[in-house]
Amino acid sequence: MIRVLLADDQQLIRAGFRVLLEAADDIEVIGEAVNxxxxxxxxxxxxxxxxxxxxxxxxxxxxxxxxxxxxxxALNGVRVVILTTFETxxxxxxxxxxxxxxxxxxxxEPEELIRAVRVVHRGEALLSPxxxxxLIASLASRGPAVPAVAGVGPAATVNRAVPAADLARxxxxxxxxxxxxxxGLSNDExxxxxxxxxxxxxxxxxxxMTKLRAxxxxxxxxxxxxxxxxxxxxxx
Numbered sequence: 001m002i003r004v005l006l007a008d009d010q011q012l013i014r015a016g017f018r019v020l021l022e023a024a025d026d027i028e029v030i031g032e033a034v035n036x037x038x039x040x041x042x043x044x045x046x047x048x049x050x051x052x053x054x055x056x057x058x059x060x061x062x063x064x065x066x067x068x069x070x071x072x073x074a075l076n077g078v079r080v081v082i083l084t085t086f087e088t089x090x091x092x093x094x095x096x097x098x099x100x101x102x103x104x105x106x107x108x109e110p111e112e113l114i115r116a117v118r119v120v121h122r123g124e125a126l127l128s129p130x131x132x133x134x135l136i137a138s139l140a141s142r143g144p145a146v147p148a149v150a151g152v153g154p155a156a157t158v159n160r161a162v163p164a165a166d167l168a169r170x171x172x173x174x175x176x177x178x179x180x181x182x183x184g185l186s187n188d189e190x191x192x193x194x195x196x197x198x199x200x201x202x203x204x205x206x207x208x209m210t211k212l213r214a215x216x217x218x219x220x221x222x223x224x225x226x227x228x229x230x231x232x233x234x235x236x
Contacts (some may be wrong), residue, residue, distance in 0.1 A: 031046050
């Protein structure tokens with residue numbers, strides 16, 4: 001059973017999400033938070049598998065709460081999906097730098113919401129092709145070694161500089177796989193590109209995450225571009 005925490009300041013939205021999620025036989029909602037502080041507190045006490053986190057909430061917002069959760073070693077298994085009505089480059093970028101595993105707009109179809117929970121629970125990143133394109137375009141304009149953005153300072157982010165020694169440990173094939181991960185391709189799509197089995201591709205991605213100390217694929221995307229290992233606009 002996938003245990004989900006809802007964090008949104010609007011009761012109607014929380015109620016709607018609860019009904020949709022609990023209609024799935026493998027998901028249960030274990031709590032609700034009305035702001036970032038409550039979300040962090042419930043994350044520590046209930047240890048949910050997935051948190052659906054709104055960005056704009058009174059007091060501590062969703063980005064700050066996500067950063068606190070992602071930075072806590074005790075909450076390493078907790079995955080955050082950012083839910084918002086604002087599908088803008090800056091929010092996508094800030095959410096991923098804060099440690100979110102995915103980004104979903106609130107007008108998504110019910111089946112997309114349920115799929116999002118399942119995908120993130122499996123340890124994969126939830127980045128739709130449109131969101132990934134926006135992220136890449138945003139990173140392209142910033143270049144490597146991106147400075148902190150407004151509202152998310154160095155202490156609040158979990159994507160710190162990757163040591164050159166870690167990057168050097170990647171094999172040529174792992175670098176190729178990382179480049180495609182950074183373009184938003186799934187394991188199946190990467191496998192087809194290199195004539196590999198999905199299991200082999202999954203193993204490559206797992207090794208890359210271990211070597212770069214990334215918590216999930218979403219963090220790999222940011223690491224790839226910020227380190228300059230992958231250059232926006234250059235495809236594999």
